[in-house]
Amino acid sequence: MLGILPVLLALLAPGLPARADGTWTIDDNNAPNSIIDFNTVPVAPGAPDEPPLHYCREFWQELRPDQRHAVRRAVRALESLDSHIGQLQLGRELPSASPNATAPDAAVLESWRDGNATRLTTVLLESDAARLFSGSAAAAVAVSRACGSSRLTHDAGLAATARPLVSVLLEYFKRPAVVSLIARTLLSSCASVGVSCELVVNVDNPHEASAWAAEVAAGSVVPVFSSNVHESRGYNRAARAARGRYLVVWQDDQIPPNSGRWLVDMLALFSARPDLGILGLNKYRLCRQRESNNRWGPTPWEPDPLTAEVAGGGGSTRGGVRWSFAMLVDFAPMAVRARLWREVGGLEEGWTRRGDCGIAGDWELCARAWVAGWQVGYMHIDGRVDDASAPGGTHTPTSAEACWGRQGHIGRECLRVRYANDGFFTDLCERVWLLNSLAFTLARPELCPYNTTTTKFGNCSAPDAGALRAAAALMQGPELRPLPGLRR
Structure with a gap:
């Protein structure tokens, strides 16, 4: 039995992300392509395979589902690589995808581009689409690039030029003492470890718009102005404006750590565990219905050695990052892959009214992530402190009952009805x-x-x-x- 265990561990933890070797991988989950049979993937109505342009529709209909997938991957990779190469030609250095990693140079990017161009031509000439262009490879490639460029996909090996790696999403409401403090501390924390960050703030009190607008001068603060839409809608609005590969949900009654080591650990963990979609940084449950309360603090497990081996290193303790798989994790902070947020649709907005807190929205997002095939985990971070100037908005006498009482009851009942009846x-x-x-x-x-x-x-x-x-x-x-x- 013990001989089987390493094999299963390898299955559960795929390990290091594959390095680009000429095959440009645009899927930031780094899942092996060989495990999916794209011939069996149904084409949903309105999907990119059924575009409104007649000649594109005719072109896609001549391709099998697996060929459509291969063409779209190659086209988007070519567009991304052309962009990166153009930036280098303009003298703009490419940022690395993780701390201490080295970005590819122009020669490497050009070799990847040549590999994808060859792959695209081969797929098209082997398909029935080639007959539409009298066997002309150049014509087929031109049409495929025109019809397959509907949207770009995140790079796996590079962060897009001038694009932050991490977007911190902040829901802000009437706490003027923390405006500059949070912005300054967070950006300093990111800079201390060389991680490119942006702070996307849903400013939910329009009377304080000017305070956050003044922070834009720093270059990494992106304000979104609302009017008490509150947590669920506020975070979703901020997420739509975010450009990072990883989103970190933050609250305005918390001050970030001065050290950015937690960011390095977080990125190492996401890199080493490609199926991990959500990482709680506050509190967690191993088993919701069999625990009397949330857990917090360092996990009991030994450090994960996989996290010590990825680019940029990882682990506030020697040997890797201490963390745990978790059933559900709490706001906030909470880190989420941007890809997951887009795939599952962000936070549930139908459980709360405007101005209400988002109790249970974090747990519901975790449940949807598990259903979608992702994993959820928890990692403790040191150095985060509560803002001492005033209690958090959900803990004041005027709002505590509405949030933790009424809204908490609504959230628990919605979770029970949506998931628990079938033993989920x-x-x-x-x-x-x-x-x-x-x-x-x-x-x-x-x-x-x-x-x-x-x-x-x-x-x-x-x-x-x-x-x-x-x-x-x-x-x-x-x-x-x-x-x-x-x-x-």
Whole structure:
């Protein structure tokens, strides 16, 4: 049984992202293309494969689904590479995709561009589309580039020129003492570790618009002006303006750490664990219905060695980053891949009225991420402090009952109706336990977070044969389903 464990660990933790070797990878999840059969992927009405232009429609109809996918990937890669090469020719240095990593030079970019151009031509000449142009490769390529450039995809190997790597989303409402403090501390924290950041602020009180407008002079503050739309809508509005590959949800009653080491750890973790979509930085649950309260603070597991091996390093402690798979994590801070935010549609806006807090919106986003095939985790960060000038808006006497009482009840009931009736959370408890059991070792046996007075579920013993079979079944597809043999 022990011989199987390393194989399963490799499956659960794909490890280092593949380096670009001439095949330009535009998917920032770095998932191997070979695991997907694109011949079986249905084409949804209104998808890019059915464009409004007649000649584009005719062109796409001559391609199989896998060929359409290959053409779109190549076209978007070519557009991105042309942009990067043009920037270098103008003397604008490309930023690296992670701390301490080196951006490719023009020769490398040109070789990647040549590889994608050859690949595009080959796919087109092998397809039925070639007959539309009397076998002319140049004509087929020209049409494919005109019809396949509907949108650009995030690069996997590079951050787009002048594009921040991290976008911090701040919901701001009537806390004038923190305006300059948060902006200054956050940008200083990013600069201390060489991470390009922007602060996208939903300014929810229009009377203070000028205070945030003054911060724009720093160059990395992007204000979005609203009028008490509040958390769910405010964060969604900020996310639509954000340009970073990773989004960090922040609140205006929290002051960022002076050191940006937490950013390095966060980026190392996302890089080492390509299926990780959400990383809580505040509080978390291992099993919602079997725990009496949230958890916080450093996790009990040994550092993840995968995070010490990726570009830029990682780990405030030696040997990697300490973290844990989690069932649900709380606002805020909370880091989310921008790709995931777009895929699942951001925060649920239908559970709250304008001006209401977003209680349970964080948990609902986590649930949707699990359903979509992503993973959720938690990492403790040091140095974050509460703003001492005034209590948080959800903790004042006038708003606490409306937020934690009425809105909390609405959120819990919506979660129960949407997910819990079919045993969803029970199955999710088991999945998180399995991932933690296979991925980590305990720093000390007595620190086991399972089978305690606070978490009446699971244990930290070596996975049994049933768990190993369940792990193998888990890897057969991305969809969430019950894990047999793990009822504990």
